[in-house]
Amino acid sequence: MGLTARVRTAAVGVLLAVALAACAPIYTRHGYVPDDRDLAKITVGQSTTEDVGLMLGRPAAIGVMAGSSWYYVGSRFKQVGPMAPQEIDRQVVAVSFDEAGKVSNVERFGLKEGQVIALNRRVTTTGVKTTGLLAQLLGNLGRFNAADLLNRN
Numbered sequence: 001m002g003l004t005a006r007v008r009t010a011a012v013g014v015l016l017a018v019a020l021a022a023c024a025p026i027y028t029r030h031g032y033v034p035d036d037r038d039l040a041k042i043t044v045g046q047s048t049t050e051d052v053g054l055m056l057g058r059p060a061a062i063g064v065m066a067g068s069s070w071y072y073v074g075s076r077f078k079q080v081g082p083m084a085p086q087e088i089d090r091q092v093v094a095v096s097f098d099e100a101g102k103v104s105n106v107e108r109f110g111l112k113e114g115q116v117i118a119l120n121r122r123v124t125t126t127g128v129k130t131t132g133l134l135a136q137l138l139g140n141l142g143r144f145n146a147a148d149l150l151n152r153n
Contacts, residue, residue, distance in 0.1 A: 026079045031060065033074035033091040039106055042095065047103045052095055059095075069096040087111075 034056045041055050052070065061071040076089040089111060096105040 023081050028077045028079070028085070029074065030077070031072075031074035032057070033072050033093050039093065039108075042103055042106055044103050044105065049097055049101045052103065056095075069094045 038056055042052060047055075049070075056072065059070045059072045061073060062068070072093040072095075074091050075087050077085040078088045079085040092109040094105075094107045094109070095103060096107075098104045
């Protein structure tokens with residue numbers, strides 16, 4: 001076997017190794033979810049928002065209503081080669097507070113439970129009742145005054 005054949009074989013081996021390494025899965029994590037040891041420090045009915053903030057840190061998502069919840073969200077993704085990353089695990093820890101700011105519940109959700117939690121809700125109800133054109137016209141039937149139509153008082 002000549003020198004060029006050895007170089008060719010080595011080059012093919014290197015290219016094959018690089019191609020196989022490119023197909024190795026890459027795992028990434030996003031977000032933060034406290035573990036069970038940290039959650040055990042929270043006492044339902046006694047711990048306050050300040051206590052939870054000191055023990056677990058402030059979450060990325062907080063409910064907007066008074067006496068609402070703090071959401072700690074963490075995801076794990078797997079990417080193989082040029083394929084799009086796939087979420088393989090998601091954990092959501094919801095710490096709910098009552099009106100006085102004390103912990104009322106601690107819950108953990110994952111992908112297998114199939115629970116849907118609206119972490120960012122940008123819907124504000126206006127209280128305005130929307131009615132169609134026909135309903136508006138028919139709603140005004142009993143409100144006309146003949147004097148108003150003829151401009152007479």
